[in-house]
Amino acid sequence: MILIAGGTGRLGTVLTWRLAARGAHVRILTRDSERARHLLGEHVEVVEGDVRDPESLEAPLVGAEHVVSAIQGFAGPGGVSPRSVDRDGNVNLIDAAARAGAHVVLMSVVGASPDHPMELVRMKHAAEQHLRATTPGATIVRATAFMELWVDLLRQTAARGGRPLIFGHGTNPINFVSVRDVAALIDDVLDDPTARGSTIEATGPQNLTFRQFAGTLQGSPDGPAGAPRHVPRPMLRLMSVLAAPIKPEQARQARAALAMDTIDLTDHVAGEHATVKHLPTSLHDVLGTSAPHGAATDATS
Numbered sequence: 001m002i003l004i005a006g007g008t009g010r011l012g013t014v015l016t017w018r019l020a021a022r023g024a025h026v027r028i029l030t031r032d033s034e035r036a037r038h039l040l041g042e043h044v045e046v047v048e049g050d051v052r053d054p055e056s057l058e059a060p061l062v063g064a065e066h067v068v069s070a071i072q073g074f075a076g077p078g079g080v081s082p083r084s085v086d087r088d089g090n091v092n093l094i095d096a097a098a099r100a101g102a103h104v105v106l107m108s109v110v111g112a113s114p115d116h117p118m119e120l121v122r123m124k125h126a127a128e129q130h131l132r133a134t135t136p137g138a139t140i141v142r143a144t145a146f147m148e149l150w151v152d153l154l155r156q157t158a159a160r161g162g163r164p165l166i167f168g169h170g171t172n173p174i175n176f177v178s179v180r181d182v183a184a185l186i187d188d189v190l191d192d193p194t195a196r197g198s199t200i201e202a203t204g205p206q207n208l209t210f211r212q213f214a215g216t217l218q219g220s221p222d223g224p225a226g227a228p229r230h231v232p233r234p235m236l237r238l239m240s241v242l243a244a245p246i247k248p249e250q251a252r253q254a255r256a257a258l259a260m261d262t263i264d265l266t267d268h269v270a271g272e273h274a275t276v277k278h279l280p281t282s283l284h285d286v287l288g289t290s291a292p293h294g295a296a297t298d299a300t301s
C-alpha cells in the first residue's frame with residue numbers, strides 16, 4: 001500500500017489517478033475526507049489525519065510500504081504554515097514512516113537550502129535534513145514551479161476583467177515543470193530500488209518569465225482576453241511588512257512573490273548533489289496549443 005499525504009492536492013491527485021490506474025493500492029491521508037471523496041475507488045481508500053498531530057498518523061501508516069509526502073503549508077485552509085507543515089509536519093510523518101518500516105518519498109523544492117529567501121524552501125531543506133539523518137534509503141524529489149498551478153492562478157485572477165495579475169515586473173525567468181511529469185517520475189521512483197537514497201531534481205523544458213507565461217496563456221483558446229496587470233514591487237514590499245501581524249499568509253505570499261520576481265529560479269540552480277531529470281511537458285502541451293513556428297521555448301536561450 002502506498003500512503004499519499006497530500007493526495008487531495010494538485011500533484012497528489014494526479015499521482016493517485018496514475019497509481020490506481022495501474023492497480024496499485026493507494027491510501028490518501030487528508031485532514032478532511034470530504035475533500036477526497038471524488039478520488040475514492042476500487043484501489044483508493046481515504047483516511048483522516050493531520051501531519052501536525054503525530055498521534056493521528058499512527059493508524060493511517062499501518063501496512064504502508066511507501067509514504068509519499070506531497071503536502072505543503074505555504075497556503076491553504078487550516079492555519080497552515082511552512083514551519084508547521086513542511087518542516088514539523090514532515091518530521092512527524094518521516095518518524096511515523098520509520099516506525100512503520102515504510103520507504104519515504106519526500107516532495108521538496110529545487111534550490112532547497114538553509115539560507116534561501118523563501119521560508120517554504122528553507123523548511124523543505126530542514127525536512128530533507130531530518131530525513132537524511134534518520135532514514136537511509138529514503139528518496140527526495142525536488143521540483144521547480146508547477147505549471148498547472150500558475151495556469152490556474154493566472155486564469156483565476158483574470159476571471160474578473162479578463163486581465164491576469166502578475167506580481168512585480170514579471171521579467172525574471174523561472175523554470176516550470178508539469179505535475180503530470182512529476183507524478184510519472186514519482187511512480188517510476190516507487191518501483192525502482194536503485195532510486196533509494198537518491199535526491200532527484202525534476203525540471204521542465206522551459207524557463208519562462210511571467211510575461212511570457214501570460215502571453216502564451218492569452219494565446220490559448222480559453223485564455224484571458226487582456227494583457228496582464230502588475231502588482232508593483234513597492235506594493236509587495238509594503239504588504240510583506242504590514243500584513244505580517246494580521247494576515248501572515250498574505251505577508252508570506254508577498255515575500256515569495258518578490259523572490260520569484262528577483263532571484264535565480266531557472267533550472268541552472270539544479271544539480272548539486274542530485275540527479276537532474278529534464279522532463280518534457282511544455283506549457284503549450286498543458287494548454288493543448290501548439291508553439292508558433294520558430295518561437296523561443298526558453299527565456300534564457
Ligand SMILES: NC(=O)c1ccc[n+]([C@@H]2O[C@H](COP(=O)([O-])OP(=O)(O)OC[C@H]3O[C@@H](n4cnc5c(N)ncnc54)[C@H](OP(=O)(O)O)[C@@H]3O)[C@@H](O)[C@H]2O)c1
Nearest residue numbers: 006008009010011030031050051070071072107143145146
Ligand atoms: N506547487 C508548486 O509549484 C510546487 C513546486 C515544487 C514542489 N512542490 C511540492 O509538491 C508537493 C505537492 O504540491 P501541490 O502544489 O500539489 O500541493 P497542494 O495542491 O497545495 O496540496 C497541498 C496538500 O497538502 C495537504 N496538507 C496541508 N496541510 C496538511 C496537514 N496539516 N496535514 C495533512 N495534509 C496536509 C493538503 O491535504 P488536505 O487539505 O486534504 O488535508 C493537500 O492535499 C508539495 O510538497 C509541494 O511543496 C510544489
